[in-house]
Amino acid sequence: MGPHTNTMLIIIVTGVALMLVGFGFRDRNLGMGLMGLGLITAIGAILYKAYITFY
Template sequence: MISMSLFNALLIPILTGMILLAIGFNFRDKNAGVFAMWVGMLTILATVVIKILAKLNE
């Protein structure tokens, strides 16, 4: 079972990334929107990669 503090530690970056993706998609015609989509995508990807590497290290 996953503890609640670990769940929150994973939930916050994922939600932040999704919000950045949504904001970036709404402003995709501007450079700041494209940058927001990149940052959101990298935030979600980094969270997943860190979690995979932590599981492989166990």
């Protein structure tokens, strides 16, 4: 795996970890914010990689 793949993997894993922690606190506003931030981070990284790959 190249250096860019490792960076993207770290970003996606961080986003998923934020979603998991946020799910644990889902009854509070902090948990909902963490889930949203994790979702945006993970999907943003995937969309960025797709943009770089196909364009």
